[in-house]
Amino acid sequence: MKYNNIIVQEERTLATVTINRPNKLNALNKDTIQELHDAFKSLDKDKATKVVILTGSGEKAFVAGADISEFSNFSVKKGGKLAAKGQKKLFDFIENLSTPVIAAINGFALGGGLELAMACHFRVASDNARMGLPEVSLGVIPGYGGTQRLPQLIGKGRAMEMIMTAGMIDANNALHYGLVNHVVSQEELLSTCVKLANKISNNSSVAISHAIKAVNAGFKHDSNGYAAEIEAFGACFGTADFKEGTTAFLEKRKADFPGE
Numbered sequence: 001m002k003y004n005n006i007i008v009q010e011e012r013t014l015a016t017v018t019i020n021r022p023n024k025l026n027a028l029n030k031d032t033i034q035e036l037h038d039a040f041k042s043l044d045k046d047k048a049t050k051v052v053i054l055t056g057s058g059e060k061a062f063v064a065g066a067d068i069s070e071f072s073n074f075s076v077k078k079g080g081k082l083a084a085k086g087q088k089k090l091f092d093f094i095e096n097l098s099t100p101v102i103a104a105i106n107g108f109a110l111g112g113g114l115e116l117a118m119a120c121h122f123r124v125a126s127d128n129a130r131m132g133l134p135e136v137s138l139g140v141i142p143g144y145g146g147t148q149r150l151p152q153l154i155g156k157g158r159a160m161e162m163i164m165t166a167g168m169i170d171a172n173n174a175l176h177y178g179l180v181n182h183v184v185s186q187e188e189l190l191s192t193c194v195k196l197a198n199k200i201s202n203n204s205s206v207a208i209s210h211a212i213k214a215v216n217a218g219f220k221h222d223s224n225g226y227a228a229e230i231e232a233f234g235a236c237f238g239t240a241d242f243k244e245g246t247t248a249f250l251e252k253r254k255a256d257f258p259g260e
């Protein structure tokens with residue numbers, strides 16, 4: 001597929017998606033959101049891809065937010081639509097993907113950028129990264145899931161403070177808060193994510209997709225996480241990966257998962 005705002009690189013079981021608008025600090029405009037949707041959809045369908053790393057191009061920013069120039073004159077109706085469409089097309093879409101997505105936060109992750117990183121399954125940051133939800137400084141609130149995912153990840157009080165002050169936290173504070181799992185130098189960011197991705201790739205992709213579903217179910221108000229876990233756990237027993245994983249263990253060899 002041909003993209004204008006993102007770069008997709010595939011190498012064996014790993015795909016790297018890079019948002020590529022460095023002159024605009026990789027701000028998310030409509031076209032970029034659509035391209036990200038298309039890329040994630042096609043990578044999720046591709047059985048060879050076991051993990052996706054999402055990052056921003058350049059050394060300055062992961063994503064500096066939604067593209068402010070696109071919505072500054074929107075009406076109430078258009079504003080609501082912007083959030084609804086974006087959540088469905090990209091943020092909820094990534095969170096519920098069967099393929100694990102790691103955010104490699106290489107610089108500013110602000111507003112929609114932090115929301116995008118939070119929609120990924122987990123996050124690794126470079127030590128120059130700065131994160132925040134500055135929306136109230138623009139007279140608006142986070143609209144791509146930030147008011148929900150930030151308190152889930154760091155707790156309500158800290159989330160309230162970040163949202164109300166519109167301030168930024170540095171990578172070490174983000175680590176302390178649990179917003180990111182690891183902080184490394186910018187040079188080591190992608191290699192650290194690749195190492196994690198390789199570890200993930202050794203495991204059953206089918207079981208991982210069930211685990212993603214079960215974990216996410218616990219954070220939705222219209223579903224029961226424990227019930228979803230029981231269902232997903234049971235479903236694993238019908239998979240070839242389960243048969244291979246348990247047989248390999250009993251035969252004292254490394255599992256070679258068929259991915260089914």
Ligand code: COA
Pocket residue numbers: 023024025027064065066067068069108110111112134135138
């Ligand atoms: N939307 C649209 N354009 C953006 C953008 C955004 N969210 N963030 C940065 N840009 C653009 C700037 O307008 C500038 O474009 P220009 O060179 O054509 O004027 C370019 O990216 C570089 O940004 P600049 O502000 O000059 O860089 P800086 O180093 O001085 O500041 C930031 C960096 C991240 C502090 C600053 O860009 C910023 O505050 N961005 C907005 C963050 C935000 O509020 N995001 C939430 C949106 S809901």
